[in-house]
Amino acid sequence: MxxxxxxxxxxxxxxxxxxxxxxxxxxxxxxxxxxxxxxxxxxxxxxxxxxxxxxxxxxxxxxxxxxxAQHPLLWNHNETHGYLYYSSEPANRYEILGRVWEAHEKVFGGWRPLTDYANTYHAGQFIEFCKGTHGQLAQGPRSVLDAYQSAVAGLLETKFVASFTPEGGxxxxxxxxxxxxxxxxxxxxxxx
Incomplete structure (x- = not known):
C-alpha cells in the first residue's frame, strides 16, 4: 500500500x-x-x-x-524567503498588527505562530511592533509576506526583499x- x-x-x-x-x-x-x-x-x-x-x-x-506538496507548513522549506520592510509611519500600529495577525491566521490556521515571522523586536513584546517611520515588518517565506503585504495595503508602504531560496522538494x-x-x-x- x-x-x-x-x-x-x-x-x-x-x-x-x-x-x-x-x-x-x-x-x-x-x-x-x-x-x-x-x-x-x-x-x-x-x-x-x-x-x-x-x-x-x-x-x-x-x-x-x-x-x-501543497501546504503552508512547506513554505519554510520550499519557497523563496525574504524580508518585508515598511517605509511610512502607520496611523495606528495596533491596527497593522491586527491585520497582520488576521492574515497570518487565515493562511496558517494555527499551524505556525505569528512570532515566527512578524518582527516584534523583542520576543513577546508586541508594543514595539511597527514603531517609527521605517523598519522591518516581517521575515519569512514569500507567500506569508505577500499575505501580510496585502493585509496592510493602503495603510503602510511596504517592500519585499528576497534573501534566499531553500533546497526545496x-x-x-x-x-x-x-x-x-x-x-x-x-x-x-x-x-x-
Whole structure:
C-alpha cells in the first residue's frame, strides 16, 4: 500500500490514531485504525518518513492522513524567503498588527505562530511592533509576506526583499494536529 491509498481510505469514523513514533533513520509512525471494509478488526500501518526536515509528531487521534506538496507548513522549506520592510509611519500600529495577525491566521490556521515571522523586536513584546517611520515588518517565506503585504495595503508602504531560496522538494505528512516535513514516505501494513 502507498500513502496516497492510505490517505483515501482513512476517514474520521475509523478511529484512527498514532500509537507510537520512533526516531531512527528518519521517523517511523505506527498508525492504527478500524478496518474500512467494515469488519470488526483493526489495521496497523508503519509509515516511514525519509529525509525528515521538521517534525511535530506525537501519539494522538487522527481522523485523516494527508501527504501533500501543497501546504503552508512547506513554505519554510520550499519557497523563496525574504524580508518585508515598511517605509511610512502607520496611523495606528495596533491596527497593522491586527491585520497582520488576521492574515497570518487565515493562511496558517494555527499551524505556525505569528512570532515566527512578524518582527516584534523583542520576543513577546508586541508594543514595539511597527514603531517609527521605517523598519522591518516581517521575515519569512514569500507567500506569508505577500499575505501580510496585502493585509496592510493602503495603510503602510511596504517592500519585499528576497534573501534566499531553500533546497526545496519537501512534502508534508499531515494528521489532524501534527505533521512531518520530509522528502518521501513508505507505508507497510503490519496486520489486517
Amino acid at each position: 502507498n500513502i496516497e491509498t492510505l490517505s483515501e481510505k482513512v476517514y474520521e469514523d475509523l478511529n484512527g490514531r498514532i500509537t507510537s513514533v520512533e526516531d531512527s533513520e528518519g521517523i517511523v509512525i505506527y498508525f492504527l485504525c478500524d478496518d474500512w471494509n467494515g469488519f470488526s478488526s483493526s489495521r496497523v500501518f508503519q509509515i516511514q518518513c525519509f529525509d525528515v526536515k521538521e517534525s511535530d509528531i506525537q501519539p494522538t487521534f487522527s481522523g485523516g492522513v494527508l501527504f501533500t 519537501y512534502k508534508a505528512l499531515v494528521f489532524d494536529t501534527c505533521f512531518v516535513i520530509c522528502k518521501s514516505v513508505a507505508v507497510t501494513e503490519l496486520t489486517s
